[in-house]
Amino acid sequence: MRPCAFLLAFFSAFALGQNFPARPVRVVVPFPPGGGADALARIMAPKLTEIWKQQVIVENRPGASGHIGADFVAQSPADGHTLLMSSTASLTESNVSQFAPVTLVSASPYIVTAGPKLQVSSVLELIAVARANPGKLSFASSGTGAASHLSAELFKSMARVDLLHVPYKGTGPAVTDLLAGQVDLLFAPSQSVIQHVRAGKLKALAVTGAKRSETLPELPTVAESGLPGYEAVGWFGLLAPAATPQPLVRQLSIDANRVLSDSQTRARMQALGADPAGNTPEEVARFIRDDQAKWAKLMSEAGIKPEGS
Numbered sequence: 001m002r003p004c005a006f007l008l009a010f011f012s013a014f015a016l017g018q019n020f021p022a023r024p025v026r027v028v029v030p031f032p033p034g035g036g037a038d039a040l041a042r043i044m045a046p047k048l049t050e051i052w053k054q055q056v057i058v059e060n061r062p063g064a065s066g067h068i069g070a071d072f073v074a075q076s077p078a079d080g081h082t083l084l085m086s087s088t089a090s091l092t093e094s095n096v097s098q099f100a101p102v103t104l105v106s107a108s109p110y111i112v113t114a115g116p117k118l119q120v121s122s123v124l125e126l127i128a129v130a131r132a133n134p135g136k137l138s139f140a141s142s143g144t145g146a147a148s149h150l151s152a153e154l155f156k157s158m159a160r161v162d163l164l165h166v167p168y169k170g171t172g173p174a175v176t177d178l179l180a181g182q183v184d185l186l187f188a189p190s191q192s193v194i195q196h197v198r199a200g201k202l203k204a205l206a207v208t209g210a211k212r213s214e215t216l217p218e219l220p221t222v223a224e225s226g227l228p229g230y231e232a233v234g235w236f237g238l239l240a241p242a243a244t245p246q247p248l249v250r251q252l253s254i255d256a257n258r259v260l261s262d263s264q265t266r267a268r269m270q271a272l273g274a275d276p277a278g279n280t281p282e283e284v285a286r287f288i289r290d291d292q293a294k295w296a297k298l299m300s301e302a303g304i305k306p307e308g309s
Helices: 003-019 036-052 064-074 123-132 147-159 171-179 190-198 246-260 263-271 281-302
Strands: 025-029 056-060 082-087 099-114 138-141 164-167 185-189 203-207 233-241
Touching (some): 025 036, 036 056, 036 082, 036 099, 036 246, 036 263, 064 233, 082 099, 099 123, 099 147, 099 246, 099 281, 123 203, 138 147, 138 171, 147 164, 147 233, 147 281, 190 203, 233 281, 246 281
Parallel strands (some): 025 056, 025 082, 138 185
Antiparallel strands (some): 099 203, 099 233
């Protein structure tokens, strides 16, 4: 690039950042209401509204395990006014290059959650029942290739059990059928099920992280409950279209991290069992690459193809 062209691009990006936001900002959640991404976006939106002095609107665009909403954001103007609250399922090797990572919002263990009809109270009991009834216990997910799906597939592989996968178009509908006893299990983001667990409508068996969750310390890990070495986390991150100028991406990250460090925001997230994160664009990009590599290996071994691929 010639020096004059470089300077023009730099000052154009700087001016774009200075003018942001010029209108309301949309945070697209690529899943139906009631899921983890939706809950976190709605917690962050009021605080971002305060910082930006423009309304931040949460917009649900579900379908294809998050790919419909993700594609919409990828094709939106790269000016910071349309962002994506992404998760594991929303990104694949084929579309990750279409986004500029802004910050990690939360990387929390999922909860192994049993429905009211499943008579188990621990991971060991679950494994025993599953082995005695191969293919008869069902687990819901928010879609093929979603963290709720892959964490259960990892459990199946390590525990050597046969469970029936029932994919939904989001965590919200999956939770609804779990409550109704239509499915037996859900590896769920805490913010989607914790109120039902506390109300006694669902049973929390364990968390999927390598160590106990800071927000749910009473729950054992899957690893300490009888499946050593098991570890899976569900992450949520804020992304912008790939062509968004880096100065603007960095400003978006700074502002989002201000929200994630806010005591009220952290308290609301932790009340739902979500561990607040927050980091730089470079750090979240590295995190996403490592996470994708882990799950790509599992999907290849299990012959799983994500929706939208």
